[in-house]
Amino acid sequence: MIKINLLPIKAARKREYVKQQLILGAVLLVGAIVGLFMWNSAMNGKIDDATKRGTELAQQIEQYTRAIGEVERFKGLEETLKQKLKIIDDLVRGKVGPVKVLDHLSQIIPEKVWLLKWDEKGGRVTVEGEALSLKEVGRFMTVLATPMEESAPTAAAPVPGVAPATAVAPAPAAGAVAAPAAPAPEAAPTKTQHRFFSNIQLVETKSVDDATYHQTFVQFKLTMNVSYSM
Template sequence: MILINLLPHREERRKRRKVAYFAGLGAAAVFGLAVVGLWYLILLQLTSTQQDRNAFLGAEIKKLEIQIKDIATLKAEIESLKARQKAVEDLQTDRNIPVHVLNELVKQTPEGVYLTGVKQDGQVLSVAGLAQTNERVSELLRNTANNSEWLVKPELIEIRATPAAKDRKRMFDFSMRLTIKRPQDKAAAEAAPAGKAASSPAAAAAKKA
């Protein structure tokens, strides 16, 4: 016996396909929403972690800035202490300079020259005196320029002949200016040739190379 289905099977098949299609769309939408929600949660976690790191770095940077300010203050205090120490050392060193200067004047003053006034202003020494001849003054200038350890850069300011008196010959009144070489200047001047001598072999080797 042959059975014939008279129901609208095509419409039923379409309905089943539509239901399956929409069910698939719904499942895909749910899966997509789940993925988006999971990614959003991950982003929130990463953002929170980065914010915590930024806050930690900001706090550490503030600590470093405070430490840098403290270091700068300490450096300034150290430089101030060094300046004070140098000033005290200079004062202690300069205390003996007048003795050396007077000894040097006695040593370098030739015969026929008489000093009548000596005045010190810092490192500048003003000297006034009388000389029997111009040549004696020139000799004093040469001595202080070439042979003195404490007096340098002699400069003649004025020289003039004084009226001759009955009991003495005509004299020459003169004034001059000198520079006092301080002990630290002497040490620096002595260290400079040593530094040049030490660097000259290296310079020669560089030229050969």
């Protein structure tokens, strides 16, 4: 009986199997490393994109915040302007004095001056308000002291050779054609001045910081005489 030793064949097959397993393991390991590298690169890209987007959003939020702050500031100025117009409107409606004087006051108040209180006793007025600066308070006092000019018609000067309107022209001779009457000259307007406010005195001023509008205002109080005669 012939005996065949199969141990070398089994050993060779075993070595081949182990070799294949090692190669497969190496391939899987390399594939896993490559996959992890690609995944890490993709995640880093997403993180960079998210960081960039977050920075852009933060900048947009900051811009919107500044814009909202400006809107709120203008809303506050609008309310202040409405309050100023309401006070003037109340004065014009005759709560404190004649319309002519108060209408004149509403026209001369500088833009950066706001009246908050108007108190009149016996022709002496106490005014309280706010302004953006002492310079604006000075401007307000200057325009208060400036007289108002009004146009008033005056009688026309006589024209040489032209009879007054009340005179009777002589009758024309028989057969003669009457000359047309010369038109009467128009009255020339003249300027008259009227001073509503006098003896204007600045009683007190105080600088106030407004945290809402980030603005410094000057609160002022002045007294003056008012004349309603026209």
